[in-house]
Amino acid sequence: MPKDKPTLELLRAVGDTFGAHPFSDEDLSELVEPKLGMITSFKDLMDELDQLRTVDLGALPPALEIKPKASSSDE
Numbered sequence: 001m002p003k004d005k006p007t008l009e010l011l012r013a014v015g016d017t018f019g020a021h022p023f024s025d026e027d028l029s030e031l032v033e034p035k036l037g038m039i040t041s042f043k044d045l046m047d048e049l050d051q052l053r054t055v056d057l058g059a060l061p062p063a064l065e066i067k068p069k070a071s072s073s074d075e
Helices: 009-016 027-030 043-050
Strands: none
Touching: 009 027
């Protein structure tokens, strides 16, 4: 599925559809054309999320060892 760069109109439509919180055009424009120094563009983020969808996360080992919580009693 090709992903084009997000447009202000597309983000407005998403906001209208799933709009639990209103976003100003200024906020949405920042996602379209970042001016505040975002390290990752919105399109790059969406591309990375799309790649993650193809990974079977259940087949991956945990990143860190799981340790039992230490007891807080001094008995």
